Amino acid sequence: MNKKNSVLVRSLLATGLGLVAGAIMMLFIGANPFEGYFYLVKGAFMSVERTFNVVGTGTALVLTGLSVAFAFKTGLFNIGAAGQMLIGGLCASTVGLLVPLPRIALLPTMFIAAALGGGLWGAVPGVLKAKFNVHEVVATIMMNWIAYWIAFYYIPTFIKAEFMTTESALLPAKASLKIPWLTELTNGSYINLGIIIAIAMVILIKFILDKTTLGYELKAVGYNRDAAQYAGIKVNKNIILSMVIAGALAGLAGFVYYCGYSQNMQIGKLPSLGFDGIAVALLGASSPWGVLAAAMFFGLLHSAKGFMNAITGIPPQISDTIIAIIIYFTATSLFIERLIKKVIARRKEKAKDAKGGED
Amino acid sequence: MKRVVVFLLAIMFIANFAFAGGDQEESSSASLKVGMVTDAGTIDDKSFNQGTWEGILEAEKDMDISTKYLKPVGTTEADYMKEIGNLYDAGFRFMVTPGFKFETTIFQVQDKYPDCKFVLIDGAPHNADWSVFNTADNTVSIFFAEHESGFLAGVASALQIKEGEMGFIGGMEIPPVQKFNWGFQQGVAYANDKYGTTVVLNAENIIYQGTFSDVAAGQQLAAQMYDKGVSVIFAAAGGVGVGAINEAKTRMAAGEDAWIVGVDLDQYADGIYEGEKSVILTSAMKHIELAGYDTLIAESKGEFPGGKTLYLEVGVPEVNPNLGEAALAAMEEVKTKIEAGDIEISDVVGDLFP
Amino acid sequence: MEYIIEMIDIYKEFPGVIANNNITLRLKKGEVHALLGENGAGKSTLMSILFGLYHADRGTIKVRGKEVNIQNPNVAYDLGIGMVHQHFQLVHNFTVTENIILGSEGKQILDRKTASKKIKDLSVRYGLNINPNDKIEDISVGMQQRVEILKMLYRDAEVLIFDEPTAVLTPQEIIELMNIIRNLIEEGKSVILITHKLKEIKLIADRCTIIRRGKYIGTVDVGKTTTGEMAKMMVGREVLFNVDKDEAKPGEVILEINDLNVLNSRKTLGLKNFSLSVKCGEVMGVAGVEGNGQTELVEAITGLRKTESGTIHISGNEISRLSIRKRYETGLSYIPEDRHKHGLILDYTVGENMIMKLYYQEPYSKRGILNPTAIEEHSNKVMELFDVRAGEGNMSLASNLSGGNQQKAIVGREIDMNPDLLIAFQPTRGLDVGAIEYIHKRIIEQRDAGKAVLLVSLELDEILDLSDRVAVVAGGELIDVVNIEDTNENELGLMMTGVRREDMHE
Structure with missing residues (x-):
């Protein structure tokens, strides 16, 4: 069994175990798990609108997952996707609300603003890590809260909606990633241009990691910092760069979420998508295509859990718990790998026994 | 790759057909399904969400309906749209949404789901840039004259303490809360003018916290006001008000004069700090529960x-153990005058503190 | 014939490898029995089975003629089997006594005084010369090893297993260890000695069991067998022991170090006023006991560690302030001490590892885009030139290579860069005879091609075999630089303890 396949098997197995655990919990609260899962799947695909909602809901998760996965390739744990996303969203929304440009120029400007904002938010922990050896987990968590309070001040002060101090104004249509004809066609689903951005980023990141010297350096630093330094690679530069790129990706997640999925921002809330990105990256085994698949799966759970709740009374928290359990199983991959190996070994032994001791 | 896409599409379409079938019969055979989507805060917020939900539950006792509420993950339009969609797809055809923040959402869904009835509390459906207002035939929008109950509470509190300072803590700076504030100010001024009290309301003690959920901030704001010598705070602030009540309880238990004027519901029970004693002087109520109840009865x-x-009823509680006879009497007097139209209460800021 | 331990037809399989394929080892009472094999031959697995760390899939173990089932190390202890591990298992800020009684508290009441006395007695009886009240952090590595031995004796071990015991010792300490082992035998103990050093076997062992790639090759009487024969059994072919080399033809100075001061990781001076020059066409050996400034010296030259003061010139260029990459570009190659920590990125393929220092140059990349064809060609070339064997060629993950092939890959990568100065730090650590032979040949080729080589090794034999001159370091200072013809193992061993040559001959 080669490495790629075993990772895939591991993720699928973790997902399966997570669903089984979810079923047990449904039984525990007196619900019928078959019914629960039936309505979960139905909630995801019962109509064109809902099918596209799965994609729309998963879009930002692709980017936060990619952000975490990318940093992870360089051996860094980016817990700060939430804050980077918030800042990215702030920058994009500000441009979208205040800069008078036609749509064709406005959207690219918002894109750049979001990437820059998120990148800056990633750069700070990167620099702290590189220069002062401050652990990035601590630094990114702190940056999350700084972003949180900045948004708390910034939104009511500069981009507030009329009569509302807790939300930014709704974006004008020209600054929205929603494509009117597509929204119309899909009965008002959340699908938007963001998915194009997300897929483009998946391809770009895949390319950077696999085909460029930059990716070579970043991965070298991630796999073995000492060896990278020995090879003459500037470890500190790569740490900062990795965090900047990870931050920019999360910033773009803010762009597609706040300007595509929703049309405005809210204060007093760190986007949970930032943290879900960790889960997506883990389940996707940090590979860009894996992240895309995992994000879509989580998009399904998130977009359908409300329907399941509405029709069966199974609380939507069950979906969240399934996600959490899948993460546990993915994180304890060693255990799972050992399990797989044992099964294979046992099967081999059986085959051997069947043949009847050749040696 | 290509094969994968084709495969996925195929599954999608099969699933669409498979699921589409069963839908109609489900909704036709069952009784009316009534849904609610909560605003910021929880269902037991002792105020807006709770009041709305209790009205629906009350109606459930009196008629054949089934009920359910969903709590959105956030408070943006997208979050609301999603939960309304969930309810609709699950066969709910009557929905109650508390709060003006649903205005733009309802504006869209009333057209998107024309066979569903919507009750919007504290708001009128309009589009994103406020250029179009439209309350469709399947929607009813419900308002309250918050300034009136604020006025009554202002008069009663001023008469009760006679002199000293009062304050106001609002949640978000939105029309219903502002109307409470302005009514309260006019009530205090009316008492000073007509009943000879000398109660002061300083501009610095009129504060909007900005959320309906930050309990800790509410407690802090209340503590600051009490430290400055304020003895009564009108807290029209949901969860923020809960924080203010908590602060008042601590101070009253320690023998200080720290009163709260409650909001939305009769909050007396929430303010109990010792035996039967409560920090709630009185409450500026609006009968939110009537919104769901009355419209459901009408629907049936x-x-x-x-x-x-x-426009639905507002007022103060029938029983106010913390008010003296003078205050109660004056309140009754004012109530009659308002009903008779003898007192004009403004629902705009005018020369009041914003 | 009385056997104290018999391991018969032991079979142990790990996923994908048969570590022990029907191996038999019989230990007589009162003998030193060597277990000889290359790295990865299955020696450690076999001994771990005896010590209860692994369980054999098949086979029987008999102790004093009785079949036993050794479930865990405690069972082994109870049967009188003790193991002195290669990596000591000692608590550094505890005293000798505390370390020895640690883990045996349960059985008797913790009476330090009695324990201390028993340890003292054992120490005297076996000539270990240990003070029970010393703290571990204050005593030398050799002494720490004796504490490990004492630990076993304290638990009344009858059979002692030594796992590569000489790897961490100075030549003098090795001699002392041999004496201790003789004392153990005299007192009626039996010893199993795991090693791949033929010289030590010749010196001390009575019999020797040889295994190769998990298979039992044979058991020989050491007195009646030559080292050559044993080596052949171990490797599976004839082995050359001496490196053939012509006389050195040193030319101009390539590496010039002046008054170099470098901090160690404890922030004290690990290298003090160090000066040394290495000429092209010579191998300069650096001899010393581990941790006496070798790491600081090498890392200061390569740029992995900052220098405090002093200068380093390569071919006349001052490099002590240059980036690591710039230093390589001035003609420096470096085979690092730890191939897993520095030498390789184990999660990269062999091909990717081969371009570790070249990836940014054409043809391996152009405008930031890697060129897989050029990388593949390059790595195939190096792998062929340096006989690097890997299952999937240049696409194999570095972690899937054997230790020898990993090291050959590193040596190949570094030598292929055609450096003026090659720094080789423990280039053959943990390798089998075949690989050592090969790497030694390549290092001498560099010298003969007119390059300078700085060879840092803890194996004195390696220094003696390869060097033209030897710089001895102790305590971060250069003790002396001597010509290889003018010195011998004894003298170098003494100098490694810090004794200067002029003081020796008083």
Whole structure:
């Protein structure tokens, strides 16, 4: 069994175990798990609108997952996707609300603003890590809260909606990633241009990691910092760069979420998508295509859990718990790998026994 | 790759057909399914969400309906749209949404789901840039004269403490809360003018916290006001008000004079700090529970007031153990005058503190 | 014939490898029995089975003629089997006594005084010369090893297993260890000695069991067998022991170090006023006991560690302030001490590892885009030139290579860069005879091609075999630089303890 396949098997197995655990919990609260899962799947695909909602809901998760996965390739744990996303969203929304440009120029400007904002938010922990050896987990968590309070001040002060101090104004249509004809066609689903951005980023990141010297350096630093330094690679530069790129990706997640999925921002809330990105990256085994698949799966759970709740009374928290359990199983991959190996070994032994001791 | 896409599409379409079938029969055979989507805060917020939900539950006792509420993950339009969609797809055809923040959402869903009835509390459906207002035939929007109950509470509190300072803590700076504030100010001024009290309301003690959920901030704001010598705070602030009540309880238990004027519901029970004693002087109520109840009763009689804007009852609690006889008497007097139209209460800021 | 331990037809399989394929080892009472094999031959697995760390899939173990089932190390202890591990298992800020009684508290009441006395007695009886009240952090590595031995004796071990015991010792300490082992035998103990050093076997062992790639090759009487024969059994072919080399033809100075001061990781001076020059066409050996400034010296030259003061010139260029990459570009190659920590990125393929220092140059990349064809060609070339064997060629993950092939890959990568100065730090650590032979040949080729080589090794034999001159370091200072013809193992061993040559001959 080669490495790629075993990772895939591991993720699928973790997902399966997570669903089984979810079923047990449904039984525990007196619900019928078959019914629960039936309505979960139905909630995801019962109509064109809902099918596209799965994609729309998963879009930002692709980017936060990619952000975490990318940093992870360089051996860094980016817990700060939430804050980077918030800042990215702030920058994009500000441009979208205040800069008078036609749509064709406005959207690219918002894109750049979001990437820059998120990148800056990633750069700070990167620099702290590189220069002062401050652990990035601590630094990114702190940056999350700084972003949180900045948004708390910034939104009511500069981009507030009329009569509302807790939300930014709704974006004008020209600054929205929603494509009117597509929204119309899909009965008002959340699908938007963001998915194009997300897929483009998946391809770009895949390319950077696999085909460029930059990716070579970043991965070298991630796999073995000492060896990278020995090879003459500037470890500190790569740490900062990795965090900047990870931050920019999360910033773009803010762009597609706040300007595509929703049309405005809210204060007093760190986007949970930032943290879900960790889960997506883990389940996707940090590979860009894996992240895309995992994000879509989580998009399904998130977009359908409300329907399941509405029709069966199974609380939507069950979906969240399934996600959490899948993460546990993915994180304890060693255990799972050992399990797989044992099964294979046992099967081999059986085959051997069947043949009847050749040696 | 290509094969994968084709495969996925195929599954999608099969799933669409498979699921589409069962839908109709489900909704036709069952009784009316009534849903609610909560605003910021929880269902037991002792105020807005709770009041709305209790009204629906009350109606459930009196008629054959099934009920359910969903709590959105956030408070943006997208979050609301999603939960309304969930309810609709699950067969719910009557929905109650508390809060003006649903205005733009309802504006869209009333057209998207024309066979579903919507009750919007504290708001009128309009589009994103406020250029189009439209309350469709399947929607009723409900308002309250918050300034009136604020006025009554202002008069009563001023008469009760006679002199000293009062304050106001609002949640978000939105029309219903502002109207409470302005009514309260006018009530205090009226008492000073007509009943000879000398109660002061300083501009610095009129504060909007900005959320309906930050309990800790509410407690902090209340503590600051009490430290500055304020003895009564009108807290029209949901969860923020809960924080203020907590602070008042601590201070009253320690023998200080720290009163709260409650909001939305009769909050007396929430303010109890010792035995029967409560920090709640009185409450500026609006009968939110009537919104769901009245419209559901109307619906059951086939008289859903679609396309209309209703104004529902406000007031103060019937029993106010913390008010003295003078205050109670004055309140009754004022109530009659308001009903008779002898007192004009403004629902705009005018020369009041904003 | 009385056997104290018999391991018969032991079979142990790990996923994908048969570590022990029907191996038999019989230990007589009162003998030193060597277990000889290359790295990865299955020696450690076999001994771990005896010590209860692994369980054999098949086979029987008999102790004093009785079949036993050794479930865990405690069972082994109870049967009188003790193991002195290669990596000591000692608590550094505890005293000798505390370390020895640690883990045996349960059985008797913790009476330090009695324990201390028993340890003292054992120490005297076996000539270990240990003070029970010393703290571990204050005593030398050799002494720490004796504490490990004492630990076993304290638990009344009858059979002692030594796992590569000489790897961490100075030549003098090795001699002392041999004496201790003789004392153990005299007192009626039996010893199993795991090693791949033929010289030590010749010196001390009575019999020797040889295994190769998990298979039992044979058991020989050491007195009646030559080292050559044993080596052949171990490797599976004839082995050359001496490196053939012509006389050195040193030319101009390539590496010039002046008054170099470098901090160690404890922030004290690990290298003090160090000066040394290495000429092209010579191998300069650096001899010393581990941790006496070798790491600081090498890392200061390569740029992995900052220098405090002093200068380093390569071919006349001052490099002590240059980036690591710039230093390589001035003609420096470096085979690092730890191939897993520095030498390789184990999660990269062999091909990717081969371009570790070249990836940014054409043809391996152009405008930031890697060129897989050029990388593949390059790595195939190096792998062929340096006989690097890997299952999937240049696409194999570095972690899937054997230790020898990993090291050959590193040596190949570094030598292929055609450096003026090659720094080789423990280039053959943990390798089998075949690989050592090969790497030694390549290092001498560099010298003969007129390059300078700085060879840092803890194996004195390696220094003696390869060097033209030897710089001895102790305590971060250069003790002396001597010509290889003018010195011998004894003298170098003494100098490694810090004794200067002029003081020796008083």
